[in-house]
Amino acid sequence: MVKNKVAGIEDVARLAGVSITTVSRVINKFPTVKEENRRRVEDAVKRLKFKPNISAQRLASGSNNTIGLEIPRYEGIFYSFYAMEIFRSTAIACDSLRADLLMHLTDGKTPINIAAVGGVVFADIISNMAHVEEFSNLGIPVVVMNYFDPKLEISSISVDNVKGAQTATEYLLHMGHERIAFISGDLMSQAALQRLEGYRLSLEKAGITVREDYILKGDYSRKSARDAAHKLLELSVRPTAVFVSSDDMAMEAVSVFLENSVKVPDDISVIGFDDDPVCLYGPVALTTMRQPLKEMAQAAVKEVYLKMQDPGREIRRSLLSCELIIRDSVKPPR
Numbered sequence: 001m002v003k004n005k006v007a008g009i010e011d012v013a014r015l016a017g018v019s020i021t022t023v024s025r026v027i028n029k030f031p032t033v034k035e036e037n038r039r040r041v042e043d044a045v046k047r048l049k050f051k052p053n054i055s056a057q058r059l060a061s062g063s064n065n066t067i068g069l070e071i072p073r074y075e076g077i078f079y080s081f082y083a084m085e086i087f088r089s090t091a092i093a094c095d096s097l098r099a100d101l102l103m104h105l106t107d108g109k110t111p112i113n114i115a116a117v118g119g120v121v122f123a124d125i126i127s128n129m130a131h132v133e134e135f136s137n138l139g140i141p142v143v144v145m146n147y148f149d150p151k152l153e154i155s156s157i158s159v160d161n162v163k164g165a166q167t168a169t170e171y172l173l174h175m176g177h178e179r180i181a182f183i184s185g186d187l188m189s190q191a192a193l194q195r196l197e198g199y200r201l202s203l204e205k206a207g208i209t210v211r212e213d214y215i216l217k218g219d220y221s222r223k224s225a226r227d228a229a230h231k232l233l234e235l236s237v238r239p240t241a242v243f244v245s246s247d248d249m250a251m252e253a254v255s256v257f258l259e260n261s262v263k264v265p266d267d268i269s270v271i272g273f274d275d276d277p278v279c280l281y282g283p284v285a286l287t288t289m290r291q292p293l294k295e296m297a298q299a300a301v302k303e304v305y306l307k308m309q310d311p312g313r314e315i316r317r318s319l320l321s322c323e324l325i326i327r328d329s330v331k332p333p334r
């Protein structure tokens with residue numbers, strides 16, 4: 001036992017009967033350490049009351065087991081099912097890998113602290129593409145979530161928003177609707193643009209003229225959905241159905257319709273996008289497109305972690321499918 005001095009990492013290694021490298025890997029929560037060695041190191045740390053200098057250890061070993069999550073900041077982010085599901089799933093994935101998580105909200109101007117992370121997952125890209133390029137150029141492992149660009153030389157895990165929007169619109173067409181409106185998300189995001197694209201493609205494929213007055217621009221906030229729903233009610237020829245770019249906005253639109261004695265789905269059908277469990281318990285159980293947020297977040301964390309272990313790992317791109325969830329908010333038009 002070391003007495004009358006502050007214990008160092010060499011003392012821990014000596015008492016545990018392992019190498020200094022093994023002690024460092026235990027301190028930095030590497031999952032590849034044998035359980036017996038981990039137990040011995042942790043026991044030695046307790047006996048010596050050792051307080052590791054994590055920053056020094058990481059600099060000395062050239063490793064960092066912290067995964068950064070950079071997510072664009074927008075109105076109502078902490079009330080967003082999408083954002084909260086990404087936060088939750090990313091945290092769970094990091095915990096399963098014994099990795100720390102550093103979350104950073106950005107308006108596109110301030111990047112995550114480069115010195116604090118070993119790899120970064122970007123949850124969507126809105127005005128922060130420069131951050132992605134900066135980290136990649138510095139050799140820091142990067143994975144982009146919810147943004148697909150085959151020309152971007154970076155691994156990505158994303159949702160097929162175009163196909164998901166086509167499926168939603170085609171379901172409304174299949175139910176007999178031709179006057180179909182669309183409320184978009186924030187068109188600064190790729191997901192919102194792609195859902196608008198899928199909506200247009202489906203109508204054009206069915207030979208139905210796209211009416212610009214049926215396309216209302218939102219920003220994923222409930223207020224924007226409320227404003228859009230009021231505008232639809234003011235039209236001389238109302239739509240018989242509306243496809244909304246998120247469940248949160250869809251439920252707000254449903255509230256506006258009901259407040260104005262427009263029944264859902266008798267007078268107007270509504271379909272959302274997300275599959276937020278809360279939408280099961282509103283005035284009408286919402287028909288929606290389920291996007292695999294949990295799977296996307298966990299796959300992104302796993303991919304960036306593998307890149308942290310193997311910097312030469314090849315670029316991988318995955319496009320995940322959505323699923324139509326049929327409930328009570330859609331029926332054939334009168």
